[in-house]
Amino acid sequence: MSDTIAAISTAMGEAGIGIVRMTGSQAIQIGQSVFIGKAAENENRKLMYGHIYDEDKLIDEVLISFMKGPHTYTREDMVEIYCHGGIVPVRKILELLLKSGARLAEAGEYTKRAFLNGRLDLSQAEAVIDIIKSKTDKSYEVSLDQLEGSLTNKIKEIREILLGMVAHIEVSIDFPDEDAEVQTLDELEKNALEVKEKISSLLATSDRGRILRDGLNTVILGKPNVGKSSLLNALLGQQRAIVHEIPGTTRDLLEGMLVLEGFTLRLIDTAGIHGTVDPVEKIGVERSQAAARQARLLLMVFDGSSPLGEEDERIIDLIKPDQKIIFIVNKTDLGTVDDYKRLTHRFPDIPLVYTAITRNEGLTELEETLVGLLEKGTAVEDIDPILVSERHIEIISIALESIRRAREMWGREPLEMVSLEIRNAWEKLGELTGETASEELLDHIFQEFCIGK
Numbered sequence: 001m002s003d004t005i006a007a008i009s010t011a012m013g014e015a016g017i018g019i020v021r022m023t024g025s026q027a028i029q030i031g032q033s034v035f036i037g038k039a040a041e042n043e044n045r046k047l048m049y050g051h052i053y054d055e056d057k058l059i060d061e062v063l064i065s066f067m068k069g070p071h072t073y074t075r076e077d078m079v080e081i082y083c084h085g086g087i088v089p090v091r092k093i094l095e096l097l098l099k100s101g102a103r104l105a106e107a108g109e110y111t112k113r114a115f116l117n118g119r120l121d122l123s124q125a126e127a128v129i130d131i132i133k134s135k136t137d138k139s140y141e142v143s144l145d146q147l148e149g150s151l152t153n154k155i156k157e158i159r160e161i162l163l164g165m166v167a168h169i170e171v172s173i174d175f176p177d178e179d180a181e182v183q184t185l186d187e188l189e190k191n192a193l194e195v196k197e198k199i200s201s202l203l204a205t206s207d208r209g210r211i212l213r214d215g216l217n218t219v220i221l222g223k224p225n226v227g228k229s230s231l232l233n234a235l236l237g238q239q240r241a242i243v244h245e246i247p248g249t250t251r252d253l254l255e256g257m258l259v260l261e262g263f264t265l266r267l268i269d270t271a272g273i274h275g276t277v278d279p280v281e282k283i284g285v286e287r288s289q290a291a292a293r294q295a296r297l298l299l300m301v302f303d304g305s306s307p308l309g310e311e312d313e314r315i316i317d318l319i320k321p322d323q324k325i326i327f328i329v330n331k332t333d334l335g336t337v338d339d340y341k342r343l344t345h346r347f348p349d350i351p352l353v354y355t356a357i358t359r360n361e362g363l364t365e366l367e368e369t370l371v372g373l374l375e376k377g378t379a380v381e382d383i384d385p386i387l388v389s390e391r392h393i394e395i396i397s398i399a400l401e402s403i404r405r406a407r408e409m410w411g412r413e414p415l416e417m418v419s420l421e422i423r424n425a426w427e428k429l430g431e432l433t434g435e436t437a438s439e440e441l442l443d444h445i446f447q448e449f450c451i452g453k
């Protein structure tokens with residue numbers, strides 16, 4: 001018998017409808033005790049019209065559904081009440097349910113029950129929260145994929161191979177015989193390679209996962225006064241940074257989130273880089289250089305109306321081989337010198353866009369170039385699930401480490417040691433799906449949820 005929990009499942013605020021949900025062994029009985037409707041009996045999984053009463057007092061006009069477990073989200077009996085939206089009706093109904101014997105659900109408790117009752121595994125439960133929290137279409141797609149079991153299936157496959165390896169080793173420990181041992185090593189080598197490949201290809205997606213989750217670290221770079229802050233403001237569509245004709249306006253790093261066609265960019269405006277004696281500006285320049293080193297994408301801004309100078313060259317020198325870059329030649333309304341055409345010849349792989357930001361010219365082309373560049377590197381097109389959770393990335397890295405150690409050991413160390421390492425990897429991966437997860441870990445994960453989910 002599970003105790004019965006209740007919570008408001010919709011967001012609090014004025015809304016067309018609000019949903020109050022209840023699950024547990026008493027849910028249906030409590031629901032029936034507060035509902036008066038036309039249907040003769042409270043049919044299973046039907047939506048019924050009626051009223052909620054607190055004894056004689058009318059609380060609200062509602063639709064209600066009684067759902068018998070196990071074909072429910074939690075696998076237990078559930079009741080959902082669809083009442084008027086707005087904070088008062090939902091609160092009044094919740095209070096009535098609590099008074100009638102339910103207790104207030106903890107954060108994520110519905111999903112925790114779904115997990116404990118075997119409806120979802122842990123990575124799927126985590127996907128539920130990621131879906132709720134997703135801010136872009138792309139991160140939503142990845143989480144939905146995970147909820148559908150893409151990651152679970154991959155991990156299951158890998159764990160099965162690992163278990164097979166352990167079994168193989170145990171047999172050859174119990175029945176030692178030279179030939180069998182050689183065969184075991186060959187077989188193990190093949191399996192280990194397969195596991196290593198599977199795990200490595202999963203891990204390779206973590207970079208994309210992080211970008212989907214946190215946004216691509218994008219730094220706007222250039223010498224003073226070329227229009228970096230103007231660019232930040234134009235892309236964000238708001239006056240985020242101070243823009244001024246005096247060079248050296250921006251000193252601190254300024255950030256804004258930009259969502260473009262489902263891609264999230266963490267845009268950072270920086271102080272113009274040049275040799276300066278001003279102590280405050282100097283610190284600003286150092287920060288710009290540090291930001292440039294960490295950037296995944298550099299938006300390098302030039303003043304197209306004046307020649308490409310020594311200062312610009314030094315900024316170009318900051319480019320690192322693994323960074324994506326777009327050259328932006330701004331202020332074309334004041335004329336364009338030929339130097340920038342030569343830039344295209346020197347760096348044929350780097351896209352170059354002409355803009356006049358104050359006139360809103362070239363911005364559409366810049367956005368298109370940006371999206372093109374992002375699609376190249378982060379398309380969600382392959383069949384592999386994408387790792388977005390730091391927890392998953394850590395688990396998989398540790399498992400990979402164990403496999404590596406096991407491979408180093410065989411032939412040199414006793415088979416028992418090899419077996420132990422493989423078992424470690426198997427157990428670690430079980431934490432991802434929740435098969436070997438501790439109570440603390442579960443608490444930690446479900447606390448991230450909102451109440452009512």
Ligand SMILES: Nc1nc2c(ncn2[C@@H]2O[C@H](COP(=O)(O)OP(=O)(O)OP(=O)(O)O)[C@@H](O)[C@H]2O)c(=O)[nH]1
Nearest residue numbers: 224225226227228229230244248249250272356357
């Ligand atoms: N004519 C013209 N002026 C521009 C253009 N874009 C920006 N400006 C002007 O150039 C000046 C400097 O712009 P900012 O955006 O502050 O330049 P910045 O690169 O952030 O400068 P610092 O913060 O000092 O490094 C301002 O007066 C802008 O209005 C443009 O396309 N054409």
Ligand SMILES: [Mg+2]
Nearest residue numbers: 228229249250
């Ligand atoms: Mg600025």
